[in-house]
Amino acid sequence: MSVNVKLLLTGLLACSMALQATADPLPxxxxxxxxxxxxxxxxxxxxxxxxxxxxxxxxxxxxxxxxxxxxxxPVYFQLTYALDTLKEKAKKDPSLINSPALKAAAAGDLKTLMAGGMSGLQEVINASHSDMSVMAFQQSVKQWLATARHPKTNMRYDAxxxxxxxxxxxxxxxxxxxxxxxxxxxxxxxxxxxxxxxxxxxxxxxxxxxxxxxxxxxxxxxxxxxxxxxxxxxxxxxxxxxxxxxxxxxxxxxxxxxxxxxxxxxxxxxxxxxxxxxxxxxxxxxxxxxxxxxxxxxxxxxxxxxxxxxxxxxxxxxxxxxxxxxxx
Structure with missing residues (x-):
């Protein structure tokens, strides 16, 4: 490698380092x-x-x-996932919807569901999140994120x-x-x-x-x-x-x-x-x-x-x- 090329590479490296040092980390x-x-x-x-x-x-x-x-x-995104998952499960097995809280959740009636407090929400989480492997659950979450859209922005939730x-x-x-x-x-x-x-x-x-x-x-x-x-x-x-x-x-x-x-x-x-x-x-x-x-x-x-x-x-x-x- 010639001396000129070495000098050029050294100069480029120095410029690159200077730019990195002055770049805005929070643009x-x-x-x-x-x-x-x-x-x-x-x-x-x-x-x-x-x-x-x-x-x-x-x-x-x-x-x-x-x-x-x-x-x-307007609600935690994980709750939206739980509601969507519960509805899909209920289509395959309607017997899952066996309580007032689960009926409200399956109907998308958030007002009634939230009025039931933590016990009602826990029922929804149990029905939509449990009795599956961690791997299967995480795959379900990834599939939901790939298709679900936010009601106000119409964006993917992970966007x-x-x-x-x-x-x-x-x-x-x-x-x-x-x-x-x-x-x-x-x-x-x-x-x-x-x-x-x-x-x-x-x-x-x-x-x-x-x-x-x-x-x-x-x-x-x-x-x-x-x-x-x-x-x-x-x-x-x-x-x-x-x-x-x-x-x-x-x-x-x-x-x-x-x-x-x-x-x-x-x-x-x-x-x-x-x-x-x-x-x-x-x-x-x-x-x-x-x-x-x-x-x-x-x-x-x-x-x-x-x-x-x-x-x-x-x-x-x-x-x-x-x-x-x-x-x-």
Whole structure:
């Protein structure tokens, strides 16, 4: 290789490295305080010369899913999956619809179903999620995601993920953070799509879990989902899930509702420099606007205490240049 070619390649490499260094890591975030706060925090904890420096092993970031990484209105997407699945099962076996809650669910009568409280919802989850292998369940979720459409946007549900949050996840990983999902949603439901959607592998998903059982079915070993919840990963359950699975306090916590309050509080109690982020749904035009009075994703306590606790409240309308990956 000639000296000139070597010089040319060296120059190109230097230019490439310079461009990477100056490239905007969060292009879908407007140039507001929120973006600046995130970038400054990441810079401080990853700079070995900074007093705020955090070793790579302790760079744990956890995020809620519903309303934080993808949309959650008008009902949690997993509930829509459960209703659609129940209807399909009922076509094959009408005897499954044997209670008022299941009748309401099969008829799409959400008002009556929700009036029945958690017991009615649990009936729907049991009927649609249990007595199948984890593999079969996750395949069912993937098939549903490939065909189902949101009633307002007509988008695939897995297209309604937040582009700014995808960039944040990538930015953190580029800076040697390990990213986890810690969700009140079903663990196996989220694991069916988390790696493809967010770049987060199944083993880094903590969620609500039904009972499970090891069985031999036709001579093949399988883990089968059984009725009823064995672990509720919401509210105070989230720090428990983190402590049980990760074994370390996170230094970066992202949520959107009061169901994430204890997780944010847990991360803030870290002796290392921490960062709490709350996605505030303020954009009725591009997504949805809701907080204190919402039937799901209620944000009241967190909104009141965010400032005093030093948590960043991200205003979706003001801080995000775009919401979904394929929309302006």
């Amino acid at each position: 879908s975030w407007n140039d507001t305080h929120a973006k600046t706060a995130i970038v400054e925090y990441v810079a401080s904890v990853t700079d070995p010369t900074s007093e705020q420096f955090v070793p790579v092993a302790a760079r744990i970031a956890v995020f809620d899913n519903d309303g934080t990484l993808w949309s959650e209105q 309604m993920i937040y582009q700014p949050m995808l960039e944040l996840l990538s930015y953190l990983r580029d800076n040697s953070f390990t990213t986890y999902i810690v969700s009140g949603g079903g663990q196996q439901f989220i694991r069916a799509f988390s790696e493809k959607a967010y770049g987060i592998p199944p083993q880094q998903v903590i969620g609500t879990a039904l009972h499970a059982q090891y069985e031999l079915i036709d001579g093949k070993p399988q883990i089968t989902k059984k009725p009823d919840v064995s672990f509720l990963d919401d509210g105070p359950g989230k720090p428990v899930g983190i402590a049980t699975v990760i074994g370390k306090k996170p230094i970066f916590v992202g949520g959107n509702s009061d169901g994430d309050f204890e997780m944010l509080e847990w991360g803030s109690s870290n002796e290392l420099p921490s960062f709490g982020l709350i996605v505030h749904h303020t954009d009725a035009k591009r997504e949805f606007a809701y907080d204190r009075d919402s039937h799901i994703g209620k944000l009241d306590k967190g909104l009141k205490q965010a400032s005093s606790r030093g948590w960043l409240v991200v205003d979706m309308k003001e801080d995000w240049a775009k919401v979904y990956p394929k929309t302006p």
